[in-house]
Amino acid sequence: MQAKDSSAPFSAHALPSYLNSDHIGPWGNYLQQVDRVTPYLGSLARWVETLKRPKRILIVDVPIEMDNGTIAHFEGYRVQHNLSRGPGKGGVRFHQDVTLSEVMALSAWMSIKNAAVNVPYGGAKGGIRVDPRTLSKGELERLTRRYTSEIGLLIGPSKDIPAPDVNTNGQIMAWMMDTYSMNTGATATGVVTGKPVDLGGSLGRVEATGRGVFTVGIEAAKLSGLTIQGARVAVQGFGNVGGTAGKLFAEAGAKLVAVQDHTGSIYNAAGFDVNALLEHVQKNGGVGGFSGGESIDNQAFWGVDCEILIPAALESQITKDNADQIKAKLVIEGANGPTTPEADDILTGKGVLVLPDVIANAGGVTVSYFEWVQDFSSFFWSEDEINARLVRIMQEAFAGVWAVAQENKVSLRTATFIVACKRILHAREMRGLYP
Numbered sequence: 001m002q003a004k005d006s007s008a009p010f011s012a013h014a015l016p017s018y019l020n021s022d023h024i025g026p027w028g029n030y031l032q033q034v035d036r037v038t039p040y041l042g043s044l045a046r047w048v049e050t051l052k053r054p055k056r057i058l059i060v061d062v063p064i065e066m067d068n069g070t071i072a073h074f075e076g077y078r079v080q081h082n083l084s085r086g087p088g089k090g091g092v093r094f095h096q097d098v099t100l101s102e103v104m105a106l107s108a109w110m111s112i113k114n115a116a117v118n119v120p121y122g123g124a125k126g127g128i129r130v131d132p133r134t135l136s137k138g139e140l141e142r143l144t145r146r147y148t149s150e151i152g153l154l155i156g157p158s159k160d161i162p163a164p165d166v167n168t169n170g171q172i173m174a175w176m177m178d179t180y181s182m183n184t185g186a187t188a189t190g191v192v193t194g195k196p197v198d199l200g201g202s203l204g205r206v207e208a209t210g211r212g213v214f215t216v217g218i219e220a221a222k223l224s225g226l227t228i229q230g231a232r233v234a235v236q237g238f239g240n241v242g243g244t245a246g247k248l249f250a251e252a253g254a255k256l257v258a259v260q261d262h263t264g265s266i267y268n269a270a271g272f273d274v275n276a277l278l279e280h281v282q283k284n285g286g287v288g289g290f291s292g293g294e295s296i297d298n299q300a301f302w303g304v305d306c307e308i309l310i311p312a313a314l315e316s317q318i319t320k321d322n323a324d325q326i327k328a329k330l331v332i333e334g335a336n337g338p339t340t341p342e343a344d345d346i347l348t349g350k351g352v353l354v355l356p357d358v359i360a361n362a363g364g365v366t367v368s369y370f371e372w373v374q375d376f377s378s379f380f381w382s383e384d385e386i387n388a389r390l391v392r393i394m395q396e397a398f399a400g401v402w403a404v405a406q407e408n409k410v411s412l413r414t415a416t417f418i419v420a421c422k423r424i425l426h427a428r429e430m431r432g433l434y435p
Contacts, residue, residue, distance in 0.1 A: 025101030026315050030108045032341045037417035040408060044425040051111075051421060054104055055122075056080040060150035062128060064142040074130045074143060078151040080160055081107035081123040084427040087158055088124030089114055089365060091165025091194075092172070094143075098127040102315065106165075109336055110365070112358040115420035117397040119369040124160050126151065132167050144172050148179040155180065157190035157376075163368050164194040166314070170206075174199055190375040193368035202371035203383035205364075208390060209334065210244025212363015213310060215394040217245070217332045218252070220355050220412075221308075223402060226330055232271075232306040234258035234328065237313030238287055241334040241361065243278055245310055250274045258296070258304040261313065263288030265301040302326055311338035312361075318343045326352065333357035348411055356413035358420065359401055366393055 034051050041048060062074040077100060080088040090110040103125050111123025128147055132140055154160050164173055173192045177199065180191045189200035197203060204211075221228055231254040235242040238261050246256045255271030263286025266272075272292055280290045288295075296304075302318075303325035311317050312334030318326070323339075323346035331347060332355040333339060339347070339354065347354055367390055374380045381389075405415035 025099060026105030026337050027101040027108075029316070029337060029341055030105040033413065033417060034421070036341075037414055037421055040410070040414070040418045041421060041425065044422055044429065047425040047428050048421075050082065050084075050425065050428050051108070054079050054081045054107060055083055056154065057100070057104070058151060058154055059100070060147070062143060062147045062150060064139060064146055066139055067136050074128050074147075076126070076128040076147045076150060077103040078126040078154050078160070078162075079103050079107040079124060080154065081125075082111040082424055082428075083122035084424055084431060085115060085122055086120040087122060087156075088154075088160035089119075089121035089163070089368065090123055090125040091163045092126040092128075092147075092168050092176075093165035094128050094130050094132045094167040094172075096129060096131040098129040103127050105315070106336055109358055111424060112417060112420040113362045114365060115423040116359050116401065116416050117362045117366055117393055118423070119366060121161075121365070121369065124162075125165075126162055127165075140172075141175055144175040145179045148176045149183060152180060152183055155191060157188055157372075161190065161368075161372060162192045163364070170194060170196045170201060173201075190372055193371040195371070200371070200375045202367055202374055202380070202386060204386040204390070205367050205371060206240055207244045208367035209241045209361050209364035210246075210312075211248065211387065211390060212366065212394050213241065213245040213312070213332050213334045213360050214248035214252075215363065215391050216355055216360050216398045217249070217308065217310075217330065219395055219398045219402075220330060220332070220353060224330065224353050226307060229253035230255065231308055232257045232304075233308045233310065234260075234301065234304050234306040235310045235312060235334075236260045236301070236317060236338075237311070237335060238277070238281055239312070241364075242310060242312030243281065245312065245332070245334055247274050247278065249308070254308065257306060258301055259287050259293075260298060260301045261286050261288075265296045265298050266290055266293040267296045267301075267304060268293035269305075308332065310334050313338070316340055318347070320346060323347055324350075326350075328352060331355065333360045336361065344411070344413065354412060356411075356416050359398060359412070359416045362397070363390055363394060366390055 058078045060076045062076045107123050107125035114121040173195045181187045195201035235246045258267045302322040309328035309331045315337035318339040320342040323343035401415045
């Protein structure tokens, strides 16, 4: 065993190995994005290490009794990336491939996203490494409640507010809210968002992320000279986000020509009957087997002829291996982190306009903010009022990002990071360090 060199200089900025940009996975992608924006931060760059270190990382064991009487253990996470601008905000995902790197990156992107649309939240994220499809409803409820109890020391209406994400929904949020409320001795509807409307949820929340994708997509099309009428759209992931965005684009005159999800890829050059496709997905759990189009190879999906591509599934879907295939003029990121930095450079080099996740899919957290505000006031708004507020905030946020991109001659992703990082670091500077 080699002795440690005691004469080696110590760096106060040295990162733990799991925070290093060499660490593979989404966290490494996020750190590269921060490095790209640092030259544009001016005097605030002295605080940039703040963005590279999550404030808190909690890893918990989640044991539950299975229906057959055995005890199963699952690994859960809650990461609070930054709380300078307000309480943590970010979803909880249940997925068999959840990792610490992923949850860290997602929490950091939530910090950027919340600051980009200027809602008073910091960034957080949670997850459990589990395939929920293998659990009964009772097992899923026990898993959710135990996880909520384990992370209970971090969450709260004024501390950290979870929400739905991949494989979680209003029912999961209802169990989380009830568990937290039972543990604290008082009903706390504001501890989570994305709840059923009868438990303090907001109208318009389910469609909010997809509506935000559509809203900024329309704005980008106007400014880049892309005509929506007749434009061909391809969507990866056809759940709440991709399904809503696809439907809204079709209603605006575009044609949905290709869709991919975990059940396969389908194509119809003339455009799908979107309502029929949504009904098929509702009944069958995916687009596979839909009679209104032909099945195509999953890899071929990325090369279909289209003007607009919406990746709305998981992270790292557009990579250096498939970015060259993409023929779209506009990529709108409905998912979190779907494009790797290498793929970003390839798309930019091809003249593809990429609308980054940290602005494009911020509609969900914006309406989550509306829900949180409504819960505190116990006064609820109409769906029309919510949608109008959402559209206005998204349009204003996108206009600000577009102006920064033009001024600095940078990509929309870098421009969004410039806007968001300056807001986060300015808050950090104004608050100072305590003690």
